[in-house]
Amino acid sequence: MSERTLRIGALYPDLLNIYADRGNLLMLERRCAWRGIGFEVTRSTIGDELDPDAHDLLYLGGGQDRDQQLCALDLTTVKRDAVHAHAARGGAVLAVCGGYQLLGHHYGLEPGVTLPGLGLLDVHTERGEGRLIGNVAIEVDGRTLAGFENHGGRTVLAPGQEPLGRVLSGHGNTGSSGFEGARTGNVVGTYLHGPLLPKNAWFADALIAAALGIDPADLAPLDDRLEDGAHASARRAAGV
């Protein structure tokens, strides 16, 4: 194995952290440590410049409306070019819930209030009637991701935009499209929290590999008996 270090840029961890996003980062940290892979997290919040070459993976979580508005403004001004440059050189991005919405073109929060987005994914989001809440399972690359969703926004994929997965159980992007999330190269947006990675260790590893630019098969195997149990538990909760 390499002497590599996984360098994470956590964006707005003080504001976009509502669904235990900390669990996703902890999952990556421990799984790197157990394999002897270094791990660094740099936190960037409102007003901080982002170095486009300093990170292997950018992470964006979910937040309350007011906090999400603050982040949208900062993300599309202060950090816009750096995030685009990071993605353009193949850097990985994982954005969950509110963070996913900000990766699209815009988010129509309420009549007259539209948050600008990064346009990194070819999607846009509009606030719908009621929230889409519950356990959810989707199929991604022939495997299953399980988690919990809780979102007022309905995210519409533009023609040609690849979803992250197909809904097996739950609501997904709009409640009716049958699709969940969006993915372009190493940029992934999803509504699945719970948090996502502790319920889906295989996806955590896929993300680590993508961020480091290596084959997931080259990651040292871990004793995942408890993780497999948690995955089964989350799938069961979603009825899959």
Add this chain to the structure above:
Amino acid sequence: MSTTSPAPTGRFPLSAAVATARLAGRAARLGGRGGTSLPGKVLTRLRPDAIARMSDRLDEGSVVLSATNGKTTTAALVASILELHGTTLVHNRQGANMAGGIAASLLGSWRHGRPTGALGLFEVDEFWLDGLVRSLRPRVVLLANLFRDQLDRYGELEAIADRWHEIVADDAARTAAGDGPGFRLVLGSDDPAVADLGLDRDDVLYFGVQDVSVAREVADHASDATTCRVCGASYVYTATFVGHLGHYRCPACGHRRPDPQVTAERVVLDATRGSSFDLVLPDTTVPVRLHLPGLYNVYNALGAAALTHALGVPAATIAEGLGTTAAAFGRAETVTVGDRELQLLLVKNPAGANEVARTLALAEGELDLLAVLNDRIADGRDVSWIWDADLEAIAGRVRHVTCAGSRAEEMAVRWKYAGVASSRIAVVKDGVGAALDHALAAAPEDHAVPIHAIPTYTAMLELREELVRRGAAKGSFA
């Protein structure tokens, strides 16, 4: 979402509705269902105005309290003080705190067309507060804290804060229109989202912790409400005590924590047993010995002290009442199973879990835990919150943790990533009785070592039922 769902028929006389609801309750009990609030639900279906009509007959009116954390314990402390003071109560003691539960407690005290208690003491669910305040027209409203809790059920924190602001505004409008005297507001000064409810009033009684020697070094991961509601800038804290409760001010607009009139000074925490502190009231200071562990219970005691002070209870009675309160149902209750002590510490959200972790960190030696994670509606379907809880604070001290409940495997993974070796973690899926047996068997020979159970709400009910079956705990409806 209010207490006024439409009645199925025209109008039942209140007495007939009361009799019908009682029969429904009896039938439910005979059918083997507990049904704390079922008769109340029947009552409010038959007479949507039942709560208003019945509470109107309370000689001393009612008081209402709400918070994310500590409602049941705070109400138990208030009840203990008021009973010493000689006040008879109608109280939703078992924590059924939506309209059905409150109707049920009024129904339970109803004799010959009036309640047997003089004062209504009601803990109310955060989300049901507006409707119930309209029905109950309380004399005093205590609002203590707002933490991130079960977002899938309640929506975001700010939405609840906004609803609470409307309750306060409605009361002001009503008073201005000459419709009644309105309520006295008692607020936690250390929670910005709660303290700001008093911005436009000058008669608020604030309570909070003054003693910065018990402050934490760093803010918890689960901190909420850290931006100024006036201008949106991030608050600066000079001290944090429990989650985001602390001493704060806004660097941009200068808005700051109001000075509390009811405070705790010289706080000494005594591990999992209790605490002592000086209770400072507007007119005097009295020493208090509290038999409930943790700083979060100091907050509960301060809230109870402020509420009863607002009702005119003397300081000595307040101190005595606080000192004689045992743990509320399943909250820091200690029972004996066989010849070993089991302490029940209800955990229902990250802030509560952080306080339990902090309390356990004060206990001596290694920890033997029984962690029961359920995901029923009353627990919150979304179990994400376990990752916001700072279990790392005690992970290094865990000798063994037995994980059980409907999401046991996810609890187990949480402990593993907190830093507990897999060999110290067990998953037991076949019921709470089996999990309890496993935890007892895994604990060391030395029976002086207690086991700490940390169940979510419905898990706590199941565990307690199992303990009653084994003769270890008193029946909850005894």
